[in-house]
Amino acid sequence: MPKTxxxxxxxxxxxxxxxxxxxxxxxxxxxxxxxxxxxxxxxxMDGVALVTLQRPEALNxxxxxxxxxxxxxxxxxxxxxxxxxxxxxxxxxxAFAAGADIPELATQTSASLRDEGRFETWDRLxxxxxxxxxxxxxxxxxxxxxxxxTCDMIVAAEDATFGQPEIRLGVMPGxxxxxxLTRAIGxxxxxxxxxxxxxxxxxxxxxxxxxxxxxxxEATVDAALELAGRIASMPPIAVRAAKAAVxxxxxxxxxxxxASEREAFFGLFDTxxxxxxxxxxxxxxPPVWSGH
Ligand code: CO8
Numbered sequence: 001m002p003k004t005x006x007x008x009x010x011x012x013x014x015x016x017x018x019x020x021x022x023x024x025x026x027x028x029x030x031x032x033x034x035x036x037x038x039x040x041x042x043x044x045m046d047g048v049a050l051v052t053l054q055r056p057e058a059l060n061x062x063x064x065x066x067x068x069x070x071x072x073x074x075x076x077x078x079x080x081x082x083x084x085x086x087x088x089x090x091x092x093x094x095a096f097a098a099g100a101d102i103p104e105l106a107t108q109t110s111a112s113l114r115d116e117g118r119f120e121t122w123d124r125l126x127x128x129x130x131x132x133x134x135x136x137x138x139x140x141x142x143x144x145x146x147x148x149x150t151c152d153m154i155v156a157a158e159d160a161t162f163g164q165p166e167i168r169l170g171v172m173p174g175x176x177x178x179x180x181l182t183r184a185i186g187x188x189x190x191x192x193x194x195x196x197x198x199x200x201x202x203x204x205x206x207x208x209x210x211x212x213x214x215x216x217x218e219a220t221v222d223a224a225l226e227l228a229g230r231i232a233s234m235p236p237i238a239v240r241a242a243k244a245a246v247x248x249x250x251x252x253x254x255x256x257x258x259a260s261e262r263e264a265f266f267g268l269f270d271t272x273x274x275x276x277x278x279x280x281x282x283x284x285x286p287p288v289w290s291g292h
Contacts, residue, residue, distance in 0.1 A: 003134040004209040005014070009083065009093035012064075015018070015264035018020050018113070018277035023065065025069050026053070026054050026055055026063070026065055026066035026069045026070075027051055027052060027053055027054055027066065027069045027073050028051070028052045028054050028091075029049060029050070029051050029052075029073050029076075029077070030049065030050040030051075030052075031048075031049035031050070031077060031080070031083060032045060032046045032047070032048060032049065033045070033048045033049055033050035033223070033225055033228075034050070034225075035229070036221075036222035036223075036225050036226055037046075037222075038124070038222060038226060039222075039225070039226050039229050040191055040226075041228075041238075042233070042286075043226065043229035043230060043232070043233050044070070044084065044223070044231045044232040044233040045083030045169075045232070045259070046082070046086070046232075047085065047232035047233075048084065048085050048086070048225055048228040048229050048232050049077050049083050049085075049086045049087070050069065050085065050087050050089065050221070050225065051073055051074065051077075051086055051087070051088045051089075051090075051099055052084075052090065052091050053070070053089070053091060053096070054066075055090045055092045056090070056091040056092030056094070056095075056238060057096070057163060058166070059090075059094055059095035059138075059139055060090040060091060060092070060094075060095050060096065060097040060098065060144070061097065061098050061099060061101040061102070061144075062099065062100050062101060062102065062143045062144065062147065063100075063101035063104045064099050064101075064118050064121070065147050066101075066170065067118075067121045067122075067125075068087075068121060070121075070125065071121045071124040072085060072127055073128075074125060074128045075124065075128070075157065076125075076129050078128045078129055080091060081291070082111060082206065083130060084130065084131075084228075084231065084234075084236055084239070085130060085131045085132075085133065085229075085231040085239075086128075086130055086131070086132050086228070087132075087133045087135050087136040087221065087224040087227035087228050087231045088132060088133070088134050088135070088147070088151060088186060089134070089135075089136075089137070089188045089221050089224070090136075090137065090138070090144075092138075092232065092271045093137055093138060093217070094137075094138040095137070095138040095140075095144065096135075096136040096137060096138060096139065096140040096141040096144050096147075096148060096160070096274055097133065097139070097140060097141075097143065097144030097147055097148075098139045098141050098142070098144055099141045099142025099143045099144050099145075099165070099166075100143040100175075102169065104172060106140070109291070113216065116132045119174065119175065121148065122146075122176065122283060123149050124173045126150055127175075128131060129240045129244070130240070130243075131152050131153070131228070131231050131239060131242065131243055132150070132152050132153075133151055133152065133153045133154075133155060133212075133224045133227055133228050134147070134148040134151040134152040134153070134154045134155070135155050135220045135221045135223070135224035135225075136148055136154055136155065136157060136162075136211075136220070137157040137159065137160060137162075137217055137220050137221075138154045138155070138159060138160065138161065139161050140154075140160060140161065140163075141161070141162070141163050141164075141165055141199065142163075142165055142166050142173070142177075143162060143175050145163060145164055145177065146164075146177045146180065147164050147175075147183070148162070148175075149177070149180040149181065150175075150176060150180070151182065151214040151248075152243060152246075153227065154205075154210065154211040154212055154222040155211070155213055155215060155220060155223050155227060156202040156205060156206065156211040156213070156214050156220070157202060157213055157214070157215065157216070157217035157220040158202055158203075158214055158215070158216055158217055158261065159202070159217045160201070160202040160205070160211075160214075161199045161200070161201060161202075162199060162200050162201075162205045163192055163193060163198060163199030163200060164177040164194045165197040166194075166198070167195060167196070167197045168197040172194065173188060173194060177194065178190070178194060180241075181193065181194065181210075184208070184210045185208040185209060185210055185211060185252055186208075189208060191272055202214045203251055206268070212227070213227075225277065227261075233275060234289070235274075235275075235287075235291070236275075236289065236291045237268065237269070237271050237273060237291065237292075238271070238273060238274075240268065241264045241266075242266060244264070245257075245260065245264050247261055248261070271292060272290050272292040273289050273291065273292065276288060276289065276290065277289075
């Protein structure tokens, strides 16, 4: 039998994605998210959700319960017709997430990891159709870096630290690090980070193309919310189709990806938003998206 070690931190939060058991939830959901003061008045902030990992006492380490709560919360928001974009952040100022929960992971065996299907939660996170933006303050290490990279964009604080230090624990990245980091920053640089466990700061991560932008630490969540608001103000069917097409670039050959993109593009011409967007342009007025 696998050893398991679920901790049971109390956490003042609720989540629409939570199951119905009485276990304290390890993520909180604010939907709509509080609008940043800096947000331009026309942004559709009511379509933005803020999901917060709630284990600051353990630097938001990703135990299996937290990952389950996160997947449920994101899936609920993905099904909610009003939600248009999601920001994920970590509670507190020190970490987005410092990786898998090491004491919990230490109890696993190869058989338990295979048989219990715990890592399938990562497939559920990757299957979310809404745009996901990671707002990273402090540490994003191991599974925390992998979670940030599972998101579609990363807004990083100036104090953010990224890395895949698993090698120092006798293992290697297991939730996408070898694949997504390599695609994001290239083989040579990913290889160095993964084989040495070296971390990189926000400036380096930006220079290498891992993060979308770097902002002052206290402005991180607001900057991510504002970016989400800009996306939420776009036509939602086209946003989902475009996200899927960009992700497809990592999955397919160029010719297959081009064919798939063309099909998605053609498909958008069956939407009211395509008619509205092009009509609004010719009428020199802002478009009004119906989401149909
Ligand atoms: N798991 C569990 N607890 C953690 C973790 C973690 N990954 N990281 C930090 N904590 C806890 C510490 O134990 C400590 O708790 P306590 O106060 O009860 O002792 C508290 O958070 C604060 O941490 P520190 O005192 O260590 O803070 P420091 O500022 O001294 O150091 C560091 C911060 C450098 C981030 C340090 O905590 C550290 O090195 N953490 C581990 C980082 C790491 O190795 N991450 C990779 C983990 S393996 C992994 O992610 C594999 C991914 C596989 C897929 C995911 C499956 C779920």
